[in-house]
Amino acid sequence: MAGPFSDIERSIFAAKEVLSEDHQPDKILERDEEIDEYRHALQDVLFGRTPQNVMLYGKAGLGKTAVTKYMMEALRDEITERPDADELHVHELNCNGKTVYSVVRTLVNELLPETASVFPKRGLSTSDAFEELYAQLDRLGGTHLVVFDEIDHLDDVDTLLYELPRARSIGHITNSKIGIIGISNNYTFRRSLSPKVKDTLMESEISFSPxxxxxxxxxxxxxxxxxxxxxxxxxxxxxxxxxxxxxxxxxxxxxxxxxxxxxxxxxxxxxxxxxxxxxxxxxxxxxxxxxxxxxRDQTQHAQLLLETLAYIEQRGDTPTRSKTIKTRYEDVAASHAADPLTTLKSIQNHLSDLHMLGFLQRSGQNHGESGGRYYEYSLDLDPEIVLDIRREIETERDPR
Known part of the structure; x- marks a missing residue:
């Protein structure tokens, strides 16, 4: 008897997986300049020297991650023919929603011998995690390139980017070398770093244009x-x-x-x-x-603010000030039994992030000494779609 799939034939697609998001192409097209910059930044690895730190900037979908994977594979292949090169270890981590402790812990557990106990999730400090990381790096030796994808999403990123680049120069590691490759969707990420981190990092910057x-x-x-x-x-x-x-x-x-x-x-x-x-x-x-x-990738408070702006947009009351948004946001948070952010500054920080990510439009207003300067916000999306998606998310969270 014929089943429900028996009449399905391969009439359109020959290899549909080639169009999937996780497909890694064998060759990278239309990124020759970026590859050349990358090649120059990583060339020290071929001669056993300490790698240069690299930061990649560009919006999602512009090839940053694909080019990085391609370059790491090419580097692995090349060092087998280079007598001066050390053994190469590449570590890839996504930083979205992570803390410095969890990132360093992940690195430690990746480096530990198979017979060793895993580094604990809690009970130790970030300093303890770094100390164990340095011990494992020196145990293995060689050159280590650590790829931090979405590094701009990492909590307390200054600590990570201050510690790792100077680990060898101040004697935390002696038998190994380490280089950082950071990937960020935020073109202005570097501005948020402290001056001492900027001085320590001394990275090559590669910008990916649309x-x-x-x-x-x-x-x-x-x-x-x-x-x-x-x-x-x-x-x-x-x-x-x-x-x-x-x-x-x-x-x-x-x-x-x-x-x-x-x-x-x-x-x-x-x-x-x-x-x-x-x-x-x-x-x-x-x-x-x-x-x-x-x-879905946004924090709960960011999602609640988007929902708030969608309601305000539907009423035709945008653009509007953060004070007005805060009042309505508190009602939206209460409707979902969520504890709201309590300060206007925290609301403004979230609104600024959502504007930077392209969810909101922001316009500056200057009413002189009497009215002062402030921003007004409006949703840069279809409010109906935002509300539909928010309902889907909340239904999945609590299907009752």
């Missing part, structure tokens, strides 16, 4: 050759996906997602090819999915 439509088209052409059955994807679909992503944020991930979802739309319709009409339909699905993920 892709234009022609660059995105080249990236899509490369993926399409492998992802779709020959002749299935129209040129019009490729051009529309590249144009939409270029006009929005210059984001390669968005362009690739548009093609993948466009293919899914075509398959669901029963169409045997993908054209620009499928990409148009995919656009709303992709935008909603990405926004859902971005909102």
């Amino acid at each position: 892709y234009d439509a022609s660059e995105l088209r080249a990236i899509l052409d490369d993926r399409i050759d492998r992802a779709f059955v020959d002749g299935v994807c129209d040129d019009s679909a490729i051009a529309r996906a590249a144009a939409i992503a270029a006009k929005d944020r210059g984001n390669a991930r968005q362009a690739i997602d548009l093609l993948r979802v466009g293919g899914e739309v075509a398959k669901k319709r029963g169409d045997d090819h993908v054209d620009d009409s499928h990409i148009v339909e995919a656009q709303e699905l992709v935008q909603r999915g990405r926004l859902r993920n971005r909102i």
Whole structure:
């Protein structure tokens, strides 16, 4: 007897995984300048010298992580042919929502011998964690490159970036060398660091600019050759996906997602090819999915503030001041049985972060000596979609 999947055939996609977010391409397109800067920054590793610290800046989807993985693999391969190079160890950590202690603990447990007990989650200090990290680095020796993705999300990042770069120069480690590679979506991240950290870090900075439509088209052409059955994807679909992503944020991930979802739309319709009409339909699905993920990544208070701005936006009362937002935010927090932030300054800090992340628009107002200077905020998103996503999140949290 035929089952519910028996009539499904591979009519559109040849290798759909090529369009997934976790796919690592064999070659990196349209990032030659950034790769050359990276190559120059890491060249000391080939000669057994202490690595230079590197910071990568750019919005999500601009290739920072993909280029880093590509460069780490290339470096691993190259040092096997270099007699002066030390053994290379690459450690990759995502810092989103982490503390310095948890990050250092993760590194320690990665370095410990298999027979050793894991470093505890609690009960010891951050200084204890650093001390154990240095002991394990010197036990292994070699060169260690530590990749901190989303480093701007790390709590007390100054401590980490002050400790690790100077570990060898002040004698904490003698048998090993360490270099930091930080990846940040925040172009202004360096400004938030303390002066002593900036002086210690002395890093190379590599900035990833948004892709234009022609660059995105080249990236899509490369993926399409492998992802779709020959002749299935129209040129019009490729051009529309590249144009939409270029006009929005210059984001390669968005362009690739548009093609993948466009293919899914075509398959669901029963169409045997993908054209620009499928990409148009995919656009709303992709935008909603990405926004859902971005909102989920925010702290509870940031989410409550977005919900608050959505309600205010619906009433047509934006742009509005942080004082007004605070009053309505307290009501929204109470409706979810959440303890609200208590100071206006903490509200303003969260609003500033949400503006920096592209969720809000902010305009400065100057009313002279009588009115003073202040900011007004408005939501830079569809309030209905924000509220729908917030309802989904709260339902998942408490499905009753």
